[in-house]
Amino acid sequence: MAENEIYEDIKQCIADGDEAWACELAQQGLDQGLSALDLIENGFTPALRAVGDRWDSGTIYLPEMILAADAMKSAMRVLQPSLQKERPGAQEAKSCVVGTVKGDIHDIGKSIVGALVEASGLNVIDLGTNVETARFVSAVRESGACVVGLSALLTTTMAEMKSVIAALEKAGLRGQVRVAVGGAPVTQAFADEIGADGYAEDGMSAMHLIQNLAGGRDPAPGESVSKVA
Numbered sequence: 001m002a003e004n005e006i007y008e009d010i011k012q013c014i015a016d017g018d019e020a021w022a023c024e025l026a027q028q029g030l031d032q033g034l035s036a037l038d039l040i041e042n043g044f045t046p047a048l049r050a051v052g053d054r055w056d057s058g059t060i061y062l063p064e065m066i067l068a069a070d071a072m073k074s075a076m077r078v079l080q081p082s083l084q085k086e087r088p089g090a091q092e093a094k095s096c097v098v099g100t101v102k103g104d105i106h107d108i109g110k111s112i113v114g115a116l117v118e119a120s121g122l123n124v125i126d127l128g129t130n131v132e133t134a135r136f137v138s139a140v141r142e143s144g145a146c147v148v149g150l151s152a153l154l155t156t157t158m159a160e161m162k163s164v165i166a167a168l169e170k171a172g173l174r175g176q177v178r179v180a181v182g183g184a185p186v187t188q189a190f191a192d193e194i195g196a197d198g199y200a201e202d203g204m205s206a207m208h209l210i211q212n213l214a215g216g217r218d219p220a221p222g223e224s225v226s227k228v229a
């Protein structure tokens with residue numbers, strides 16, 4: 001099957017919320033020599049975003065969005081082992097805490113970022129979704145993490161990121177930990193406004209950003225916002 005046909009089918013299987021077909025296509029893509037990352041970033045992610053747009057415009061309802069997300073999550077389980085193999089990173093003992101902020105249950109983007117960062121060689125502590133501010137603080141304290149990656153998909157939960165930064169400051173941990181932020185509504189301007197150390201718009205850029213932050217290097221101006229090819 002041609003590459004563009006696979007992406008078309010992926011778009012359709014996510015729109016249909018067809019888990020079995022999504023897994024089949026993920027495996028088929030890998031068997032054809034496409035990378036897990038390509039399948040995620042050029043296939044499944046835009047497909048799921050298209051579903052979100054249809055929900056936004058009132059053409060579909062929440063149960064259909066849930067089915068679409070479940071189909072993508074199942075495909076991710078097929079792709080995850082290859083993702084690890086594709087990016088065998090330098091062995092570093094440094095840790096990164098990731099989580100979706102309080103009030104927000106979106107976990108797909110955060111999990112992709114976590115998987116890529118782990119594949120790049122960092123130890124990832126994934127706190128899951130709807131994470132209380134205090135939990136981020138205790139995880140950073142207990143693990144000695146040098147980066148925390150905060151995800152938010154709702155405009156109403158973005159403000160939680162600022163609370164996490166304030167809580168890290170209050171706990172005296174801000175000097176040891178750099179804060180990366182992301183999620184569909186988050187922008188570089190917002191990251192700057194809340195005093196985060198970096199923002200990235202997709203999984204690969206997030207991985208590079210977090211690697212840089214863990215290495216003690218600040219992203220060059222504009223670097224963290226651009227898509228990494």
Ligand code: B12
Nearest residue numbers: 052056104105106107108109149151154155182183202203
């Ligand atoms: C799937 C989905 C759901 C699923 C989530 C399932 C799951 N297990 O995660 C379900 C159906 C449960 C859901 C529920 C809701 N959703 Co919803 N959902 C989406 C949808 C369609 C896709 C999100 C997604 O997974 N995208 C795919 C991933 C790969 O992309 P991503 O998350 O953006 O992540 C990438 C980057 O942002 C970045 N990134 C992400 N995190 C991080 C972190 C760091 C540190 C970095 C550096 C980078 C980074 O890298 C990732 C990989 O490329 C979006 C539409 C959209 N356009 O985003 C709506 C959307 C986010 N949802 C929306 C809404 C409103 C809701 C609900 C409130 C609906 C309701 N009335 O109940 C609830 C929220 C409940 C809650 N309290 O959280 C709205 C938000 C509107 C807004 N402006 O606030 C959206 C935008 C839909 C829309 N167009 O209106 N949702």
